Amino acid sequence: MKLTKILLAVLLLALLVLPAILPAAMVNAAIQMLIAALFACAFNLLCGQGGMLSFGHAAYFGVGSFATLHAMNALNGEGLLPTPLLPLIGALGGFICGLCAGWFATKRAGVYFSMITLALAELLHSLAPHLSMLFGGEAGISSMRSPAWGLDFGDATQVYYLTLGWVVLSIALLYAFTLTPMGRLTFALRENGHRLQFLGYNVHRLRVLVFALSAMFAGIAGGLQALNLESANYVLFDMRFSAEVVLNTYIGGVNVFLGPVLGAALMTFFGNAASDLTQSWLLYQGLLFVLVMMFMPSGLAGLVLCWSAQIRRRGWLAVIPAALSALITAGLLSLAVVFAIETLQRVFSQDYQALLIADQPWPAISLFGREWLPGALLTWAMPLLLGLAGLLVLKLARRQWLRLLDDEPAAGPVALRSRVEGEQS
Amino acid sequence: MEFLTVSLLNGVIYGLLLFMVSAGLTLIFGMMGVLNFAHASFYMVGAYLAYTLQKFVGFTSAVLLSTVLVGLLGVIVERFFLRRVHKHGHAHELLLTFGLTFIIAELIKLFYGNFSVEYRIPEFLNFAAFQVFNTDYPFYRLLMGGVSLLVFGLIYLLLTRTRVGIVVRAAIHRPQMAEALGHNVPLVFMAVFGIGAALAGLAGALAGAFYTTNPNMALELGVIVFVVVVVGGLGSMAGAMIASLLIGLISSFAVGVDLSLASLFGLLGAGDWAQQMGGLMTLKVSSVAATIPFALMLLILLIRPSGLMGEKG
Amino acid sequence: MSRAILQLRDVHKSFGEAHIIRGAQLELHTGERHAVIGPNGAGKSTLFHLISGQLQPSSGQILLGEEAIQGYSPQHINHLGLSRSFQITNIFPGLSVFENLRIAVMRKHGMQYHFWRSIQRYSEVRAQTEQLLEQVRLQDKQTVCAAELSYSEQRALEIGMTLACDPRVILLDEPMAGMSHEETDYALNLIREVTQGRSLLIVEHDMDVVFSLCDRISVLVYGEVIATGTPDQIRADRRVQEAYLGEEQCA
Incomplete structure (x- = not known):
């Protein structure tokens, strides 16, 4: 336990000094790693802890992204929400969408749940390019980071620290959640939802809330992505991204809290590093995933x-x-x-x-x-x-x-x- | 009238094709409880195999050969992959097949490149069957429809009229019981998985030549096939047939309909207002044709969660 | 003492053609231990499912106290003070024993949606969970994964979870099924102890348990209660012997 704490502290310290060591191009890769890590961690709340395997989680990430971009355009960094707080809008977007989609998807469990989440995401994916008001058509929408709090967010380093702050805070919150009564119930939900009903719990409502919370944190990750890239288009809703988070999460290991974080960070890192070296990175990722599923179901963290x-x-x-x-x-x-x-x-x-x-x-x-x-x-x-x-x-x-x-x-x-x-x- | 007839024909034939793929999927699910994510990948492998083989052995043999090969691939997947993780539960099996989808798609890209290949209908099949309102109607479409119907007939006879079929049906409903009665259930599972895969392969080999053969075809069709089996009721053969036809018809009709929600409001005299609203209101049905199956699936799940022909779960 | 806390009035349940429960009448008095016995397939488990909200009766009335509860959701029925166990062990296999019980205890405190405070800081929940652990004699096993408990320990855990919300009425579905002699004795004492001051409805095949534990017994045959009475009355009842014991001798 003590060792874990020391390791985490060292990791955090390393993350803090990272931009000073890395060349500018790598800082951007680091930002992507952080975002992927948060996304996987949010996904794992639903999948690893709540036992609900979603195949369409990119939808909430994407919604968070678009919501944040709209907020960037609408507020210009002024008003109530300066730039650093904009991911809150992403969180809100993710949460609301999660509530709606979750209400629907959690009506069924198991394979059906997975199919519904897949269908919802596909629905959004095929509808989005036609809704130019919301998603900017095929081209998508873009915006600019406005200066706030004496920072101009002009270079990657500032964006890195902003992302780091949000990611650490969100992951800490997600961890704290597992220690609360509702968080403990989430585990019970995975183990045996049927029994929970007979202990007097409203299982459907619990499922919806877990779904929405997971979507909310996915929305924050999406919001950070929007801040980083300053643009988004409907490709965000592609099945590929939903698949990616599933792969990352399971490669990292769903039964350990930080497993998905590890998996996503490593996979994004190697994906970035390998993109110059090989054209078959996705194949390696798929092979690794199948190996993990077949021979070490508890993943890298296990x-x-x-x-x-x-x-x-x-x-x-x-x-x-x-x-x-x-x-x-x-x-x-x-x-x-x-x-x-x-x-x-x-x-x-x-x-x-x-x-x-x-x-x-x-x-x-x-x-x-x-x-x-x-x-x-x-x-x-x-x-x-x-x-x-x-x-x-x-x-x-x-x-x-x-x-x-x-x-x-x-x-x-x-x-x-x-x-x-x-x-x- | 022309639109109606042609759409009807095309829709039915597309639906029959969907059935060929979804039949295997729903059979496998009903029997083993495994939702095989890689099923549409078998379809894609069938298309690519036939494309490769036809250069050497001619079209007909290539189609037959790739059907058999994809069936073997299915057997391998069941025997060496799925059976290993069976003890971890259905979600695990689903995830494994999900991973296999990835590998198959990437391997296809590796060998054939990330673009569509020149897989064409052979000359001797490329002629008009008859004329509909002065346009030629391709014989090949009818061929695809015919093969699907043949397959449906064969499966039906196999399941209802033969001893094997009885064992399969018993294994679907009561695997332990069938096993206790001395039937080799794992073998039956493997065979059903193989046959299901072979059907998907056959569909791919046939349809690949007519539609396009590219590395994304698995994912595109895969999602639609899931919709079909959920709408039809997971595990129900008749449901898969009905849902396939339904989705086939809807897809084929929707692309030709230029109406939007605004036109509906127009009937109520609020057309201009709706036009100004824009957004969802002015979306033409034809441009959102791809979304209709998903909407249908959600609707079905809401009002009849077990699907059209599914048992109440 | 004799006021009915749970009543079944002419309850029917059919699954398609199969008419499983055919006008069952039953009264559970406050504070009594009441067994439902009957041959296999008589509908005992179905009856429990109907009472606990897993299934909805096709017709008839189920009263908990004054309130008609037929068609209520399981959680609603639980909130009204009725808690049940399951014939096939139904616990949270991947969680620790302590966690299993704590989750059951939490409900009573209405903490389903509490996400702002660590569970450690609810000292009352902790105390009650520990008390419950002691009651079902699983203190030594509290950190063990529930899936790794022995069968009888899992049954004890199941009973503990059923008790956690401090219910007025407890339904136990074959708590001794599959237990050895010593385990049965242990479980019998446990049940006797923990149901002090509550009303118990129990389905059990072990007649020794039924006759030594219960104040009254109802006999369910083909979905109908054909007799209700004290153990002595039931032993002497001719219809029971014909319909139930008779059949069992044949089999």
């Missing part, structure tokens, strides 16, 4: 907790061999996959195919700073060999991990969860 529990039990030294072989496995396997995908991507790309001349051997492609001939055996043997090596080390890593676990009877996901959420006394 993985971190698992390892840290082992470290606490046995000390650093005992864990190192297993950790090392796990790292090597992960490294080898991802290298194999990356190698295969990137080779294929290059060979099948349009530019490359245009280079081909009939009856001539295919020219080499460059990858990892080397030239590879598509006709050569080695090019295709590389990923296979890497993969095989990875699988061999995986066997070793598995045995070592099982040895670490051997005298601990219950280290399953359930035990993990009880430790995470059972904290009260």
Whole structure:
């Protein structure tokens, strides 16, 4: 517990000094990470804590964005709401939309709920370009940040601090919410909504409120995005963004409060970093997501907790061999996959195919700073060999991990969860 | 009158096509409780496979071959992916198939590029079946409709007239009971999943040549197919048929209707006022055709939550 | 003592063609322990679902005190002071035992929508939850995940949750189902203890439990209450022996 607090303090400190270290272009990436983190955290209130899997959460993010932009245009940073407070409008927009949509969607549970949220988002997505008053048609709407409180919000650094402030505050509020009576009920909602009714709770109303709160924080994230980009268009409502937050959240791990924050920040970071290096980032993201769903349902955060529990039990030294072989496995396997995908991507790309001349051997492609001939055996043997090596080390890593676990009877996901959420006394 | 006839024909045929995809989805859901997000991806894979294969083996064989291959893909997905996470519950299965959708779409982009491919109707099928009000009506549309009807007939006979069908229906209603009676339910699940996928693949192979074949087709159709199964009632074959036709007809008619809410107010004598209001009021039905299925779905969920033919849940 | 706190007047329930409850009449007196027994499929669980608001009767009246509650939502009925347990354990499996009970306790304090104050600061809730933990003898398990409890402990937790809102009327649906002998004894004492001063309606198959625990017994056969009386009266009732015990001997 103490360690967590120290780590969080260090993280916060790092975030505070970040703009001083980073080049200006990276500050913008950092802003996007923060926004994605808040969005995922808001989404997780609904999905991880409330047990309601929404496939259309980008709608509320988008509504928050548009609401904030309209407020920027209407108020010009004057009046009651100076620029730094504008995300409040996003929150309001998200909350109201969340109330309406939530009232509707929460009438059904499970798969039906997911389908309704999907349909609502799609409805908005296909309607938005035609409502030019609200969403500015295909072009969208734009605005300018007005100076306020002696700041001009002209450069990325000021926007960064503004975003950081809002994100930290919102995440803190979301965490505080989990400790309140209503927050505790949200967990119960996920576990067994039926039983709650017979304990005297109005389950539908509770579901709607949780939905609306989640939409509200998504709206704040949208508002921050609006402040950052100073524009928005209906593409925000695209299924892609709804999907993205689902992926990020689950990759991070839904059962740990900060899991989605971790997942979203990492994914956005790598997405930014990889966008220059690969055209297949979405494929990697999808692969990672499927891997997480199949082999570690508690996500990256679950993985971190698992390892840290082992470290606490046995000390650093005992864990190192297993950790090392796990790292090597992960490294080898991802290298194999990356190698295969990137080779294929290059060979099948349009530019490359245009280079081909009939009856001539295919020219080499460059990858990892080397030239590879598509006709050569080695090019295709590389990923296979890497993969095989990875699988061999995986066997070793598995045995070592099982040895670490051997005298601990219950280290399953359930035990993990009880430790995470059972904290009260 | 021309508009009416053509829209009617097109709508019915589009609806039949929707049915071919949604039949598998609703069958799988009714049986395994899994809402397979990747189902429309099977449709897309079918189209791309047929596009690739037809260069080598000709159109007809390509369509048949890709149907079988997509069926196999379905079997693999069920056996090696879904079955592994079955213990984590349905939401988990839904999420897994959701992830698979992503992977499939990205792989397609990787191999074929992020644009539509030149998948065309072969010459020998590209002729007019008959004339409607002096315009040629393509034979290929009729072919698609015919194949869908054939599929519907086959599934119906399979489910109602054969021993396999009886086991499948038993497994839908009482999986444990069917298992206790000595039927290999996992095998039945796998087979149904495979058949469902194959149907989607067949639909894709056929429709891809007529409409467009691009990496977004899965998502676009996928959402509509979800609407179909929810409107029809998850798990109900007849519901899927009715809802498919309904949505097919609505989509086909809506694109030709130039009315708006303002025209409705015009009937009440408030047309000018409504025109001035703008916004939602002046939106033409044709321009929001894409939203109508979703609106219909929400309406259905509100007044009849279990869908048109769904059992009361 | 004999005033009725819960009354069923000519209650019917059909599912399509199937007529499950056929004019059930029942009176639960204030402060008594009353069992509903009957062969399998007699409609005992359906009866509980009707009373607790899970299902709505097709016709007839259900009175809680003076108020007709048929067709009310489960939470409304709970607010009026009627609380139930379930035949199949119905708890929050992923939450700790303490949390399970605390959620049940919170309702009484009307805290459903409190989001501005940490739950830790409601000392009353905490005290009551601890008291309840002690009552159902789960103090040692309070931090354990409910899913990891033994079966009888889960049943005890279920009873604890049912009691948490301090109800006037308690419905227990087969609380001893699937328990061993020792567990049954433990649960029997527990039920006897915690239902002190409340009215209890219980469905139970274990006749030893029924006859030792209850003041009165009603026999439900094919959706009708064919007899109500003290354990001795029921033992002696010929119709009961024919309809119920007789059938069980055949089976």
